[in-house]
Amino acid sequence: MKLKNIFLLLFIYILVSISSQQPQQQQQQQNFIELFKPVQLIYPDSNHDRLIINESSINLLNSVLSEDRLSVLGVVGTFHSGKSFLLNQLLGTTDSFTVGPTVHPQTIGIWMWACRIKDDNGKQHNLLLLDTEGFYSSNVSETYDAKIFAITTLLSSHLIYNSVKIIDQSALEYLELLSRRTQLFALKSQIKSNEMNQEILGLNNILNFPSLTWVVQDFFQDIGDETPTQWLNNLLKAHSRDKGVDSSLISITDIFPSIECHTLFLPSGDRNILRHLNKAKSNDLNPIYIKELNELKSTLFKNDNDNGGGGGKSKLTGPSISTLLRLLIEVANGNKFPTVPSIWSGFIKQQQQSALEDSIIAYKDKMSSITNEDSFSKPPLCLKEFEKLESQSNNYATNLYKQLLFGLEEAYKPGQQKLERLLSDNHQYFLKENYFKIQNYCQRIYNEMIESFENQLESIKIPISSKHFNHQTSILKNEIINQYKEITKQYNLNRNQNQNNYFEIFLNSLEKDIERLINGKQLQNRNEIEILLTKSIDMISERYKSYMNQLDLPITLEQLKNEDKKHYNQLLNSKFKQITEVAHEESYYQPFKSMAEKQLHQLFQYFQEINEQKILEKSKFESDQSILDFKKSVSQIILPIEEESLVKSMNEFKIRSINSYKNRLEPFRNSNSYSTQLNKLESSLEKQIELKLNENVTQMKWIVMESLDTVRVMMISRTPIFWFQHSYENEAYREAEKRIIDKIKSKPLRDKVIKQFINNDLKQQLNSLFKLSTILLTLGIILIFSILISFSTIKK
Incomplete structure (x- = not known):
């Protein structure tokens, strides 16, 4: 029953936390003023040994923060323990300090960020936040970590030591070691300052350490009824008892003026959110985490109000911090950084470290055949060969370590696990290097095979038939693939091995790229064949035109067809077929042949039209000649004569002219131009x-x-006595016939003479009279108009 009540209270608390989250965020944004964005204050040299000041950041301290006294909040801890994320959360942001999901450190050296922030009581705090590079980063020495810790500690008003999940003995020992070395470093810094006769504001209390808050993130252990601070104090007491009275190490409780502990639950249960915390919103975070975070913020601001700078340290201005920083960097980069091992423990650790180093060096020496520069010119080891070499090297290093620490069990046993871990790490390193060499080797062979295939493919003369092309490329492809397999077959891994099978990867790439090259060459071959077909069509077309242009046109249609048939068969069925022999089996050959046939047919039609035009021209010429002959003949007839005689003579001349035209154009009798022109001649x-x-x-x-x-x-x-043309014409005809009937015996001729006389000589008089048709039309219109008027009147 008690457990149910606890879960009920927890559920109600989560709901309340979620509902109040958004207003809190809005309030934080209103109470937060950023003085400048995060910038790198200190960065390491290329060897990750010496520390270098970023002068542009110093300028920010000296200019932007020249008058403000600052509380300096520094965060230190192991790499990827969430230091940057914690600082962002303390100030209500997510992406000011860089947070990353990879295994590599995101913060290098020391970064700073300045802001003004009001706490829940309305108190304004001028903060300079220091985000630091994490301890235990790869390729970074312990001394470098100690320098980062010391400088951050001595600059800070309040120090946060950040860890993950738990506080164990090694973490306590490491913090004590760093703290003691920082004490010695502070002493050396003060001595150096005295030697330089430099007066730095706040240097008198440089030996005063800041208050310490130990933050344990991702904490889900059960500490019972104890508070996190009580739990830490109990750990420190137990640790002091375990050290014994002879230990030279002092407790961190003797170094830091005040120590508190805060635990933070997992920010989220969603793995994707945890991997991208820099993008997480408040709604994405665990309510328990937000509650504990707010408690931490409240404690930090309370300590800042109660203790000024924290731990009795005075707040410093930006220029004072700059001056102090230059001194600390100079001392850190000077003589050897302070160390504080005890005599025996130092000896044990030294022997252990020496044995570890010698054993690892021996292991690396045995495995050096994998990473030597000379080895890159040779084929890499296959997996079986590598495992054999690694096993021999591992045994050799293990035996050497055992011999070096013979009789020193307290050094041998603790270091044995570390040796195994180091050997395992190095095993993975060399395995990775060997796989990298296998990858490069397979890629090199792949490149050589591709180059060889390209050269041999290029040597294939095109155009050739697709059948021959496919046969040649198939043989060439099989040769190249088999050659690659033969050279790299020892690197073909079993499918159950959890590694990239570079043999298969590059084999697949080789097969795909060979197919791609073949397809490209095949397309090129087709283009060449199509070009050949196109040029062949053009060639036979030009030949055909040349042959036909030599003909003496016009000729008969039958003759023209015979010439076409002769050249058509010669060019298409012989010449074209011979030139395009390489394309006979191609699917697209027939369309090109049809195109050639169509081209020759069009050319025949063209020459047929030209021939017809020539026939037309000849027909017109002969027609004109016949007309001239006719005119010449009829011009010899003396007029006037009787019309019957004249008609008879002219018809004879007409028949003679037409027959002459027909005789001269007898070969073209079937031509349309002949018939057309004959009709025109007759007309x-x-x-x-x-x-x-x-x-x-x-x-x-x-x-x-x-x-x-x-x-x-x-x-x-x-004329005045006549009204109509018709009666006038009849009267004129009677009078004229009466007077000329004796002179012109032929009535048709007489009628034509009288008609011409009336139309020409009496034209003016005729036009002055009414035509009967005009009168009838006028009367009709008047009649229709009268009917319409009558109809409209009746309707009204």
């Missing part, structure tokens, strides 16, 4: 006959003109 001759007949009428009219003039005068005088 033209008819017009010539008509003209000649009209001319004969005119001539005859002049013969009887005296009689017609009498009729003209008479009809002009009688």
Whole structure:
């Protein structure tokens, strides 16, 4: 029942925490002023040994913070223990100090960040936060870690020592060692200052350590009814008893003026959020974590209010911090950094460390064949060979370590696990290096095979038929693939081995790239074949035009077709087929052949049109000649004569001209141009006959003109008595016929003469009279209009 009540209270607390989270964040944003963004204050040299000051950051301290007295909050601890994330959370941000999900350190050297912040009581704090590079980073010495710790500690008003999950004996010992070395370092710094006759504000209490808060993140252990600070104090007391009276190490309780401990629960239970905490929002964080974080913040600000700078240390301005920092860096980069081992423990550790180093050196020496520069020119070891070499090297290093520490059990046993770990780490390192060499070797062979394949593929002369191309490339591909397999087969791993099988990886790449190259060459071959086909079509087209242009046009259609058939068969079925033999089996050959056939057919039509045009020109010429002959013949007829005789003579001339045209163009009788022009010739001759007949009428009219003039005068005088043209024309016709009937015996000719006389000589008089059709039309319109008016009147 008690357990149920506890869970109920915890659930209610979580709900309350979540509901109050957002207003708290808004309040934090209102109470937070950033003076400048995080910048790197100190960074290491290339060897990660000496410390270098970032002068641009010093300028910020001297300018932006020249008058403000600052509380300096420093955070130290092992790498990837969450120091940067903790500082961000203390000030309500997520990404000011860099936080990363990888195994590599994100913070190098010491970074600083300045801000003003109000606590829950409205008290303003001028803060300079120091984020530090974590301890135990790869390729970093213990002395370097001690320098970072010492400088951060002596600059800080309040120091946070950050760890993860638990506080064990090694952590206590390491903090005591760092603290003692920092004491000695502070002493050396003060001596150095006195030697330089330098007065630094706050240097008198440089030996005063800041207050210490030990923060244990990701803590989920059960400490019973104890507070975290009580739990830490009990650990320190037990640790002091275990050290014994002869130990030269002092307790951290003798060094730091006050020590508190705070634990923080896991920020989240979601692995993705934990891996990307720099992107996490307040809603993503565990309510228990937020509660404990707020308690930590409250304690830190309370200590800052109660103790000024913290631990009795005075707050410093930016320039004072800059001056102090330069002194500390100079001392840290000077003589050997202070060390504090006891005599025996130092000896044991020294022997242990020496044995470890010698054993690892021996192991590396045995394994050096993998990483030597000369080894890169040789094939790497296969997995079986590597494991054999590694086993021999491991046994040799283990036996050497045992011999070096013979009789020193207290050094041998503690270091044995470390040796095994180091050997395991080095085993993984050399295994990784060997796999890297295998990767490079397989890649080199792959590159050589690809280059060889490209060269041999390039040597294939194109265009060739796809059948021959596929046969050659298939043989070439199999040769290259088998050659690669033969050279690298010893690196083909079993499928159950948890490693990248570079043999398979590059084999697959080789097969894919060979296919890609083959496809590219195949496409190139097809393009060459299509170019050949296109050029062949152009060639036979030009040849065809050349042959046909040599013909003496016009010729008969039958002759033209025979010429086309002869050249068509010669060029398409012989020449084109011979030139494009390489493409006969290709799927796209027939469309190109059809294109060639179409091209020749179009050319035949073109020459057929030209020939027809030539026939037309010849037909027109012969037609014109026939018309000239006709005109010449009829011009010899003396007019006027009787129309029957004239018509008979001209018809004879017409038949003669037409027959002449037909005889001269007999070969082209089936041509449309021949027929068309013949029709035009017949029409033209008819017009010539008509003209000649009209001319004969005119001539005859002049013969009887005296009689017609009498009729003209008479009809002009009688015009007023006529209303209509029709009656006028009839009267004029009767009068004219009466006077010329004896002179012109042929009635058709007489009628034409009279009609011409009336239309020409009495034209003016005729136009002055009404036409019967005009009168009838006018009467019709009047009648329709009258009917419409009557209808509209009735409707109204």
